[in-house]
Amino acid sequence: MTVEVQRILVIGAGAMGRQIGAVFALAGYDTTVGDVSQDIVDAARDEIRTRIARLAEKGQVDDPQAALSRLTWTSDWDDAAREADLVVEAATERLELKRQIFARVSELARPDAILGTNSSTIPSSLLADSIRNPERLCNMHFFNPALVMACVEIVPNPQTSQETIDTVVSVSQRTGKEVVLLKREIPGFIANRLMQAVLDEAMRLHASDVATIEDIDAAARLALGHPMGPFQLMDLVGNDVISFIHHAEFELTGDESAKPSPELEALVAEGRLGRKAGRGWYDYSS
Numbered sequence: 001m002t003v004e005v006q007r008i009l010v011i012g013a014g015a016m017g018r019q020i021g022a023v024f025a026l027a028g029y030d031t032t033v034g035d036v037s038q039d040i041v042d043a044a045r046d047e048i049r050t051r052i053a054r055l056a057e058k059g060q061v062d063d064p065q066a067a068l069s070r071l072t073w074t075s076d077w078d079d080a081a082r083e084a085d086l087v088v089e090a091a092t093e094r095l096e097l098k099r100q101i102f103a104r105v106s107e108l109a110r111p112d113a114i115l116g117t118n119s120s121t122i123p124s125s126l127l128a129d130s131i132r133n134p135e136r137l138c139n140m141h142f143f144n145p146a147l148v149m150a151c152v153e154i155v156p157n158p159q160t161s162q163e164t165i166d167t168v169v170s171v172s173q174r175t176g177k178e179v180v181l182l183k184r185e186i187p188g189f190i191a192n193r194l195m196q197a198v199l200d201e202a203m204r205l206h207a208s209d210v211a212t213i214e215d216i217d218a219a220a221r222l223a224l225g226h227p228m229g230p231f232q233l234m235d236l237v238g239n240d241v242i243s244f245i246h247h248a249e250f251e252l253t254g255d256e257s258a259k260p261s262p263e264l265e266a267l268v269a270e271g272r273l274g275r276k277a278g279r280g281w282y283d284y285s286s
């Protein structure tokens with residue numbers, strides 16, 4: 001059984017939240033995207049207008065005005081939380097902040113509203129005791145950029161009800177995404193664990209002087225058909241983000257092997273964070 005969803009609130013208008021909001025609006029849902037910063041809300045609204053217009057030019061959106069009219073942007077999301085059938089949290093990746101947000105949502109939202117977190121590293125079981133109705137919560141994990149990437153991972157925690165799972169699966173499918181439904185929580189879920197395994201092996205090969213980063217990247221691209229090599233990918237995502245994901249997994253599991261490699265830590269300590277810093281595994285200064 002699914003809950004009838006018409007109104008959705010997305011909390012956080014950053015890189016993920018703004019595009020997740022657009023995905024819902026394009027699928028026909030009345031969607032509010034809320035942030036704490038008016039500047040971020042304004043920038044998000046402008047960016048999404050441009051993106052939806054571009055999709056319309058490419059023939060991928062029939063009625064851009066209708067989609068935009070279903071989108072509301074706000075720096076005060078309390079009213080939208082009261083009205084939402086589904087709330088998807090996509091705020092800054094900090095456990096305490098997310099717990100505060102869910103406690104507030106739990107005060108405001110209808111008891112039958114479904115709640116999802118887009119967190120990449122925080123399983124919803126760590127948020128469940130901050131809300132009144134933990135059976136209505138799960139991870140609903142979109143990929144970056146959410147308007148483009150075709151997959152949503154849905155991760156129930158031990159308390160998540162079947163109705164909650166059925167509802168988030170149904171909403172995700174209506175957006176046109178392919179759903180990957182995990183049977184249980186595991187740090188990193190599926191896609192990021194697979195990616196992490198490739199990145200870790202690439203760093204091990206390089207640290208043991210088996211090949212250059214250029215050759216390891218070439219093998220991934222040309223022999224395995226990956227769109228980019230593991231070192232190129234780390235530079236694109238940000239080596240600090242990759243390191244953070246390792247630390248988060250170590251904190252969740254206590255597993256020493258989850259810690260970032262010394263090479264990665266050295267790179268981050270030197271400020272070689274990747275493309276955004278002009279230098280990472282590769283040099284982008286020229």
Ligand SMILES: NC(=O)c1ccc[n+]([C@@H]2O[C@H](COP(=O)([O-])OP(=O)(O)OC[C@H]3O[C@@H](n4cnc5c(N)ncnc54)[C@H](O)[C@@H]3O)[C@@H](O)[C@H]2O)c1
Pocket residue numbers: 011012013014015016017034035036037040089090091092093097101118119120121141142143144
């Ligand atoms: N960036 C990625 O590649 C990616 C991919 C998948 C999932 N995620 C997850 O999505 C979430 C958001 O990531 P992001 O990259 O969009 O981060 P971001 O830093 O770009 O955006 C986070 C936004 O949350 C806002 N925020 C903070 N407190 C808030 C509050 N109380 N109410 C409303 N908004 C608040 C911030 O102002 C900011 O605009 C994180 O949980 C992250 O793990 C990120």
